[in-house]
Amino acid sequence: MSEVFDRIRDEIGKNDVLLFMKGTPVFPQCGFSAATVECLSELGVKFASVNILVDAEIRQGIKEFSQWPTIPQLYVKGEFVGGCDIIREMFETGELEQLFKDKGVSLAKAA
Amino acid sequence: MPMQAADIVRLIQEGIPGAEVEIEDLAGDGDHYAATVVSQAFAGKSKIQQHQMVYGALGGRMGGVLHALKLTTMAQKP
Numbered sequence: 001m002s003e004v005f006d007r008i009r010d011e012i013g014k015n016d017v018l019l020f021m022k023g024t025p026v027f028p029q030c031g032f033s034a035a036t037v038e039c040l041s042e043l044g045v046k047f048a049s050v051n052i053l054v055d056a057e058i059r060q061g062i063k064e065f066s067q068w069p070t071i072p073q074l075y076v077k078g079e080f081v082g083g084c085d086i087i088r089e090m091f092e093t094g095e096l097e098q099l100f101k102d103k104g105v106s107l108a109k110a111a
Numbered sequence: 112m113p114m115q116a117a118d119i120v121r122l123i124q125e126g127i128p129g130a131e132v133e134i135e136d137l138a139g140d141g142d143h144y145a146a147t148v149v150s151q152a153f154a155g156k157s158k159i160q161q162h163q164m165v166y167g168a169l170g171g172r173m174g175g176v177l178h179a180l181k182l183t184t185m186a187q188k189p
Contacts, residue, residue: 032179068159069166069174085182086158 004061012075016105017047020062021072024051032084036072039091044108045100077103113141114177119169126168127152131188137181145181154186 012018017040023029025037025047040047052059052071059071066073066080074081076099081087090096100107116134123132123146130150137143146165153161161184166173173180 063174067163069171080159082159083162086162089158089183 004057005065008058008061008065011048011050012078015048015075016077016103017045017100018075019047019049019072020052020058020075021049022051022053025049029053030071032070033072036074036084036087039087039096040074042091043097043100045105046108076100076105114144114172115141116144119144119146119177119180122170122172123148123165123168126170127164137179142177143179143181144177145183147183147185149185149188151186153184158184 019025019033019036019040021028021030021033021036023033025041028034028037037049050058050062052062062071062073063069068080068083070083072084072087074083074087081099082090087096090099097107116136120132120134124130127148127150130148130152132149133147135145137145148161148165152164156164162182165182165184169177169180
């Protein structure tokens with residue numbers, strides 16, 4: 001398991017905003033992943049993603065790594081922010097936008 | 112493999128004594144639920160910690176037999 005943790009750490013380290021999801025941002029394969037992508041897109045955040053459906057090792061590993069049983073999972077600058085419900089709630093209250101600003105992640109809101 | 116709403120409520124209340132739990136069956140298929148959990152035990156904890164407490168109470172069923180549970184947690188009712 002430590003090998004997959006290393007891979008996960010590596011991905012998180014390489015990407016300021018990283019979403020572990022089912023499917024891809026263009027073709028999400030789960031409603032919860034789709035809803036999370038929508039929040040990020042709405043804010044104009046550039047993010048990388050890992051499709052856990054094509055990587056069984058990461059699919060299991062990320063749940064243990066984050067101690068979080070479900071996908072999607074959002075990491076910002078190395079820190080686990082939450083799953084779909086938390087992201088959506090934070091998006092609605094404006095906390096998500098504030099978090100990105102506080103962490104120095106640039107937002108390019110679509111006009 | 113669906114789970115009964117009453118079982119979800121029971122597990123959460125066993126794990127977080129005194130919690131108020133409201134369950135809604137979103138799709139009517141016993142597989143997609145929304146839960147609102149209100150407990151003093153959440154006070155001072157982050158959202159992640161609050162949700163982890165609920166997942167802990169469900170003892171590994173979340174993401175397994177329980178496919179989808181839209182979770183809202185709060186320390187007290189608004």
